[in-house]
Amino acid sequence: MTQSDKLRLDDIGLLALVGAGKMGGAMLEGWLALGLDPHNVMVIEPQPSEQIVALSMKGVALNPPAGAISNIGTIVLAVKPQVAAELLPQVAALAGTNTLVLSIMAGKTLTFLQNGLPNLAIVRAMPNTPAAIGRGITVAVPNSAVTAEQKQRAHALLAASGAIEWVADERLMDAVTAVSGSGPAYVFLLAETLARAGVAAGLPEDLAVRLARETVAGAGELLHRSPLDPAILRQNVTSPAGTTAAALDVLMGADGLDPLMRQAVAAATRRSKELAG
Missing domain, CATH: 3.40.50.720 (NAD(P)-binding Rossmann-like Domain)
Known part of the structure; x- marks a missing residue:
């Protein structure tokens, strides 16, 4: 402002x-x-x-x-x-x-x-x-x-x-509504699912929730402050053949996050058009 x-x-x-x-x-x-x-x-x-x-x-x-x-x-x-x-x-x-x-x-x-x-x-x-x-x-x-x-x-x-x-x-x-209007809910869901995955991996629930919450919030703030493209920030965290790479192989696979997010945004876009009446 x-x-x-x-x-x-x-x-x-x-x-x-x-x-x-x-x-x-x-x-x-x-x-x-x-x-x-x-x-x-x-x-x-x-x-x-x-x-x-x-x-x-x-x-x-x-x-x-x-x-x-x-x-x-x-x-x-x-x-x-x-x-x-x-x-x-x-x-x-x-x-x-x-x-x-x-x-x-x-x-x-x-x-x-x-x-x-x-x-x-x-x-x-x-x-x-x-x-x-x-x-x-x-x-x-x-x-x-x-x-x-x-x-x-x-x-x-x-x-x-x-x-x-x-x-x-x-x-x-309509696409704006699907990306930025509804988008915060997608990010909050990421924090929820990351915490649940941490519990499934053996973490105490309260610790998993704190780790997921602060990780999502901190990564968002880094993205906000950095002039770098999100893809570059992702690559900077990813060591070849490391733990992050192993996880990204799943998230970036044929059934991973990209096609799922496309489906989600498309669904929200359709619903926005329906609300127009």
Whole structure:
């Protein structure tokens, strides 16, 4: 997050967050920590967490009456895609002619959003859960109504969660969802399975869990800091005919990780397309 992003976030204007579950709530806490005035925020969430209720004590308007707030500059949609259709009329009632709508709903296309929110500037974005610690990555695509200022506003909000990639081709978003949106779950599964394999090899369970957890976290941090390609980092750990090479012969075999990951990402991509409706 650059200083210029922070200045724009400080001056973001009135913002409505529709849906404050894990992702929406994490993004809101990040925005407030980086200077967004809580008195300029309203949250619509029928089942608010204790954290969201606590934020309402600091000035965030939680579930205000219809019509109580107007001139909303930005509406962030962070609800589950399955309930999007029934909520869009409520969102449309909040919006003015110059409102920016920023959607982080999986699968829901710009066309779907434009049908329910006609003539509005809309940015479709896909963040991931490391956004909760400011280490996420988000891919975003704007519709043709988004102005340069509105794109900067969306960028400032998304930059609070980590890195951002802008794309012009919305068709990429299903694969984006499969790789980075769902990707943290794949990494967490790796830690789970590595720990179970350690137990099967004779390690005490608590030690196996700690080793797997710290190994995955440490390798991820090394990958983050290093300018080297992941393949080079892998090769640097692998001595010829050593223990790592023996394991990689299995993981990189015909039935190993590469074809399995391709199948997994393809399945997630298909599901993202199905969620588009």
